[in-house]
Amino acid sequence: MRPAGLLPVLVLAVFFLLPGALFAEPSDAPRKYYVEDIKAAMHAHIARAVDANGIFRLKDDRTGEMLSLRFVKIHDPVRKIDDNTYFACTDFAVADEAGKLYDVDFWMHPDGEVLTIHDTKVHKEPRKSLLYGWYKYPRYTFVNDQVVTLY
Numbered sequence: 001m002r003p004a005g006l007l008p009v010l011v012l013a014v015f016f017l018l019p020g021a022l023f024a025e026p027s028d029a030p031r032k033y034y035v036e037d038i039k040a041a042m043h044a045h046i047a048r049a050v051d052a053n054g055i056f057r058l059k060d061d062r063t064g065e066m067l068s069l070r071f072v073k074i075h076d077p078v079r080k081i082d083d084n085t086y087f088a089c090t091d092f093a094v095a096d097e098a099g100k101l102y103d104v105d106f107w108m109h110p111d112g113e114v115l116t117i118h119d120t121k122v123h124k125e126p127r128k129s130l131l132y133g134w135y136k137y138p139r140y141t142f143v144n145d146q147v148v149t150l151y
Helices: 005-016 019-023 035-049
Strands: 058-059 066-074 079-082 084-093 101-111 112-128 133-136 140-142 144-148
Touching: 035 058, 035 066, 035 101, 035 112, 058 144, 066 140, 079 140, 101 133
Parallel strands: none
Antiparallel strands: 058 066, 066 084, 079 084, 084 101, 101 112, 112 133, 140 144
């Protein structure tokens, strides 16, 4: 092989065999959190907060009422709002009242190697319609990831 023919081989070797060395993130780069991390943080938070009967108690941020809720699910998608804020929306059922659901939003920040909850708001409250039964009535919406109160 001629010396000039070695150059393409060396270039390919650098790009395919040593990508970690060329494209490694700086060691001081912030940790990246993914969907699984956000959901794991939510499940851990809920597991720590429920009592022996599986009741999650939450003070309604608008009414001040103490709610007794049972976890139902985390909505998809969970998301990253900015470099330091992650978000998850959830459903909680009113304990012992079938069909009544609250939509509760959680905001998280990195704390060391884990995400911790720093804010919780009731996004939608249960309302009853004669035609449709229980539904979730929104208190706010989002504009550019900022909460905008509806009423």
